[in-house]
Amino acid sequence: MNQITNSGTEQSPEKRKIVVVDDEPFVLKVLARQLTLLGYEVLSFERAQDALSVLEESGPGIDIVFTDLQMPEMDGVEFVRRLVGARYDGHIVLISGEDARIIRSAERLARARGLSVLGALSKPATREQLKEQLSRAEVTTQVQSATAVPKYEREELRAAISDGQLVNYYQPQVAVGTGAVIGVEALVRWRHPRDGIVSASGFIELIEQYDLVDELVREVLPSALNEIAALQSLGNELRLSVNLSIDNLNSLDFPDFVAAAAAKADFPLSRLVMEITERRLVGDQLSSLDILTRLKLKRIGLSIDDFGTGHASLAQLRDFQYDEIKIDCSFVHGAWGDDSLDAIFRASLLLAKQLKMVTVAEGVEDADDWRHVRELQCERAQGYFIGRPMLVEELPSWLSEWEDRFGKL
Incomplete structure (x- = not known):
């Protein structure tokens, strides 16, 4: 497990935590660095099981999960399914080098399981694409808060x-x-x-x-x-x-x-x-x-x-x-x-x-x-x-x- 602390100059409105999961060390390092420079605290993992353990322990402390789909031991689809079992209630961004149709299918599957999916990105993700996803997280959170009304009689x-x-x-x-x-x-x-x-x-x-x-x-x-x-x-x-x-x-x-x-x-x-x-x-x-x-x-x-x-x-x-x-x-x-x-x-x-x-x-x-x-x-x-x-x-x-x-x- 590897935690990367915030050392960038761009600050998010609040101190948010992001989990990044990718089995390719170089890709993981680049992605984590980009997110860190955007002002977020990043926890990066090469193994999905390690990330899952931290998410289960942290509860609502993790705001966004960026995950690859093609990984050994536990692929991204299984990881997403396990997130549901762990009662993860933050946002998800899928990021993969797979065919766009496979990524879309995984995205629909995650949404069908009740998870908040911000979007899906093809590798390599650019800085602007990451900023867009992070901005979408802010808007989505505001909308969810505004629409989280009780069941009216x-x-x-x-x-x-x-x-x-x-x-x-x-x-x-x-x-x-x-x-x-x-x-x-x-x-x-x-x-x-x-x-x-x-x-x-x-x-x-x-x-x-x-x-x-x-x-x-x-x-x-x-x-x-x-x-x-x-x-x-x-x-x-x-x-x-x-x-x-x-x-x-x-x-x-x-x-x-x-x-x-x-x-x-x-x-x-x-x-x-x-x-x-x-x-x-x-x-x-x-x-x-x-x-x-x-x-x-x-x-x-x-x-x-x-x-x-x-x-x-x-x-x-x-x-x-x-x-x-x-x-x-x-x-x-x-x-x-x-x-x-x-x-x-x-x-x-x-x-x-x-x-x-x-x-x-x-x-x-x-x-x-x-x-x-x-x-x-x-x-x-x-x-x-x-x-x-x-x-x-x-x-x-x-x-x-x-x-x-x-x-x-």
Whole structure:
């Protein structure tokens, strides 16, 4: 075992400990040195078993583990599995000289086991790549702290709905070719009196579990329609996209409710889009088809969301005519540097074109993603590179900033 103390000039916000595991002494030394110079205390190990012993003893004292995959005695996959057994709750970065697809498989496996995987790097990792992973650790920790909310009780959620504590945030969607804003996707947030802003991941599953979806939709959909109808600064053709739950697709009067809410808000149904996550279409198929057909008859747009992540993507396209495909972020982000992701992305675009459907790329997180989406001529895009979810009153200032930034891309 070898501990390397911090002797660098760049300091991290807090004194964090990192474990590095690699059976190649030279690679281990270089990696440990780079991390040390970035201001972290580094413990380096050539044997995974030695690292595991220290992690079991240190408990929550280790913040990040960098591990190779191809190692004798205990390979990286087994090491990751053993980390779960040791109840390791820090972050992991996989770093290996193996084929990118093998690294990706190991990354997905680690995530499936409940570990916080920051990413995967191919050897040799550069200083900038390491800094990016370390920065991601800081952001991920903040997000986990912000979303680590207790399990809310049914009556607390019902009160939140009835008291107007649920608010809509909006993420912009733009035309890739011109940069023009096409529409916004409504994303519900809970303005909790104790926990602050709680994202949908912190309570939506409970809403569904407690059978409160109908109450939620009847509260937030009219609000979204009214807010976007009143928003004139982004143009009078702005589209509003709203996510549908499987529970909505089992309520036969849902199309009538949507039409009535839109009429009251003076919002044209032709500018409304319902996004259906295809992996969730597992309920009453006959009822779903009934509701989807009636929504189409009312000229409401239909989008198949998170395309490619479920088990029935092609069957859904066969059985119903959607207007657009939203290609899941897991196939968009990083596709520029990954042959497998790129092949899936391109195939999805070709399929949509042949079916005469609009294509939307989700998860455009950085400039590389944006350039790749433009090169492949995907029609529309959304993601953090374009704009994060925001309150309706923030959209005009975002538009001004985006137009200035787009002109320089």
